[in-house]
Amino acid sequence: MTKPCLECGGKRLKPEALAVSIGGKNIYEISGLPVAKTLAWAKSLNSGEKPVLSEREQIIARQIIKEILSRLGFLCDIGLDYLALERPSMTLSGGEAQRIRLATQIGSGLMGVLYICDEPTVGLHLADSHRLIETLKRLRDIGNTILVVEHDESVMRTADFIIDMGPRAGEHGGNVIATGTMQDIMDCKESLTGQYLSGAKSIPMPGKRRKGNGTALTIKGARQNNLKDIDVKIPLGKFVCITGVSGSGKSTLVDDVLSRKLAQVLYNAKELVGECDTILGIENIDKVINVDQSPIGRTPRSNPATYTATFGPIRELFASVPDAKIRGYEAGRFSFNVKGGRCEACRGEGYIEIEMQFLPDVTVPCEVCKGKRYNREALEIKFKDKNIAEVLDMTVEEALEFFKNFPAIKRKLETLNDVGLGYIRMGQPAPTLSGGEAQRVKLATELAKRSTGKTLYILDEPTTGLSFDDVAALLRVMQRLVDAGNTVVVIEHNPDVMKNADYIIDLGPGAGDAGGYVVAKGTPEEVAEVPESITGRYLKDLLAGKHIG
Numbered sequence: 160m161t162k163p164c165l166e167c168g169g170k171r172l173k174p175e176a177l178a179v180s181i182g183g184k185n186i187y188e189i190s191g192l193p194v195a196k197t198l199a200w201a202k203s204l205n206s207g208e209k210p211v212l213s214e215r216e217q218i219i220a221r222q223i224i225k226e227i228l229s230r231l232g233f234l235c236d237i238g239l240d241y242l243a244l245e246r247p248s249m250t251l252s253g254g255e256a257q258r259i260r261l262a263t264q265i266g267s268g269l270m271g272v273l274y275i276c277d278e279p280t281v282g283l284h285l286a287d288s289h290r291l292i293e294t295l296k297r298l299r300d301i302g303n304t305i306l307v308v309e310h311d312e313s314v315m316r317t318a319d320f321i322i323d324m325g326p327r328a329g330e331h332g333g334n335v336i337a338t339g340t341m342q343d344i345m346d347c348k349e350s351l352t353g354q355y356l357s358g359a360k361s362i363p364m365p366g367k368r369r370k371g372n373g374t375a376l377t378i379k380g381a382r383q384n385n386l387k388d389i390d391v392k393i394p395l396g397k398f399v400c401i402t403g404v405s406g407s408g409k410s411t412l413v414d415d416v417l418s419r420k421l422a423q424v425l426y427n428a429k430e431l432v433g434e435c436d437t438i439l440g441i442e443n444i445d446k447v448i449n450v451d452q453s454p455i456g457r458t459p460r461s462n463p464a465t466y467t468a469t470f471g472p473i474r475e476l477f478a479s480v481p482d483a484k485i486r487g488y489e490a491g492r493f494s495f496n497v498k499g500g501r502c503e504a505c506r507g508e509g510y511i512e513i514e515m516q517f518l519p520d521v522t523v524p525c526e527v528c529k530g531k532r533y534n535r536e537a538l539e540i541k542f543k544d545k546n547i548a549e550v551l552d553m554t555v556e557e558a559l560e561f562f563k564n565f566p567a568i569k570r571k572l573e574t575l576n577d578v579g580l581g582y583i584r585m586g587q588p589a590p591t592l593s594g595g596e597a598q599r600v601k602l603a604t605e606l607a608k609r610s611t612g613k614t615l616y617i618l619d620e621p622t623t624g625l626s627f628d629d630v631a632a633l634l635r636v637m638q639r640l641v642d643a644g645n646t647v648v649v650i651e652h653n654p655d656v657m658k659n660a661d662y663i664i665d666l667g668p669g670a671g672d673a674g675g676y677v678v679a680k681g682t683p684e685e686v687a688e689v690p691e692s693i694t695g696r697y698l699k700d701l702l703a704g705k706h707i708g
Contacts, residue, residue: 182211187245193671195240198231233262237294238287241385241406241671252282255405261294270302280311281623284404284652285697292317310626312654315356316341323352327628329582330554355627362631362655364702368682369641369661372396374443376417376615383433384411385675391664392680393417395443395615395646398637400660402652402694403678406670409650410619414449417648418617421447444646446614450601452594452623459508459588460496464551467604469571469585476565477547483540492537493547500537500547502528551586558585574603577639579632595624602636612644622653630655654701657694658683665694 163169170187177185189197204224205217212220237258257279280288288311295305321344323337337347344350345357354360371394378391386408393399401409415433422428424441455466464470474493477483492500495507505511505525509532513521524530531548538546555575562568578599598621622630637647663686665679679689687698
């Protein structure tokens with residue numbers, strides 16, 4: 160737990176440094192302002208009716224002020240006008256950190272550089288995405304090449320050249336399906352991306368919006384960070400989407416206030432809860448599950464089979480084989496985590512880590528088991544001509560066919576397949592799964608459980624890193640959870656998710672100090688009619704069937 164320094168009160172500087180001020184403000188006060196306000200202060204130094212600096216001071220500071228205005232201008236251009244300059248870097252999201260690096264590059268004025276950006280629109284509202292695109296175009300126009308890995312439709316529609324990989328994921332992918340302009344991609348019938356861009360395939364809107372179960376969670380007086388002492392009503396038994404421009408207070412409301420308070424009440428969690436008066440209606444839910452994109456395990460010992468509890472029934476199945484019974488093998492013999500059936504040379508990890516002294520450690524396959532994790536005796540036991548290592552090496556799709564006559568295993572595998580993860584391998588080490596894949600493994604695990612109908616699921620930007628087809632699969636899963644009587648709350652900017660929600664809560668109107676209010680609430684159709692809502696403007700086009708971008 161960290162606490163502000165008692166000597167400086169968290170200001171980091173000595174009294175002597177804080178005694179120096181310009182226009183009545185010291186450096187701590189300036190660095191604590193949002194970038195937009197810092198920019199306004201910098202402009203007031205040598206412009207306006209009454210400049211802060213004298214003529215002599217303006218001459219001295221001219222070049223410094225020019226640099227300050229330029230750098231702050233870049234930060235505003237890429238939608239980071241709500242950040243304070245003194246904000247610790249570890250509190251920035253991945254998208255914010257990436258955009259700060261982009262602003263730095265624009266300021267450098269370099270030419271002939273290849274910039275590679277991996278999903279720069281992560282965490283960005285549709286309005287912020289357009290500002291980012293303009294920034295990337297500026298980098299291109301001064302003589303650079305921009306290579307972007309992206310699923311955002313507006314980015315694709317702006318690109319000069321597109322390379323579409325596929326046709327699907329995992330071992331069903333790895334091919335270049337189409338290259339060229341936007342039209343070239345849309346004209347390629349083999350391109351799944353092209354089919355969605357051309358409108359040949361689409362994510363449909365629901366036939367009707369759910370009415371819910373008549374109860375709600377009501378957050379009273381939320382005032383953490385930039386939230387303006389707001390009351391927010393979240394109807395239960397619905398698919399609820401929290402939207403708003405980046406920095407409007409969505410994560411603060413859902414993660415810091417709602418999620419932590421529920422965890423405190425339901426599970427006696429000790430995490431500090433965001434400031435609010437109270438939350439009413441907690442008795443209407445019996446469980447809260449935060450399905451985030453954190454790894455399902457930190458070591459290669461964790462994998463989809465173990466996380467979803469599919470591996471237990473599979474090991475019991477192998478233990479029931481006549482050969483296993485003759486030898487006296489029990490289910491534990493087929494675990495790579497305990498002594499018995501595992502390879503003791505690598506202790507069931509399948510690889511050996513070699514320390515290289517002054518170089519990074521090197522990982523090599525185990526010479527004894529060749530990466531199979533098991534000893535010879537365990538691998539001799541076969542079920543339908545497959546040993547336990549070969550089963551773990553199957554994709555979910557292959558395993559689903561292999562175990563189709565075993566309901567306990569089949570049901571768990573079906574949920575993994577339903578969330579679009581049919582291509583991952585059963586024993587794929589957890590660290591090799593992307594954030595989106597890990598999140599969908601967690602969703603599949605929840606789907607396989609018997610629903611109480613009173614569970615609240617919280618997802619923060621679940622479409623990160625997902626293609627159109629993956630989003631469609633994810634939406635089907637979330638709708639299934641709500642159909643079972645549960646409530647799903649997502650923080651999301653994806654247009655297809657927004658138009659499929661039963662209820663939208665739009666925060667804003669701006670970011671940072673300009674945000675923290677409830678701008679609009681209701682069905683997507685109702686939010687689209689609120690003129691003050693930036694999200695509503697985009698929703699209006701979406702509901703009319705227009706492309707965004």
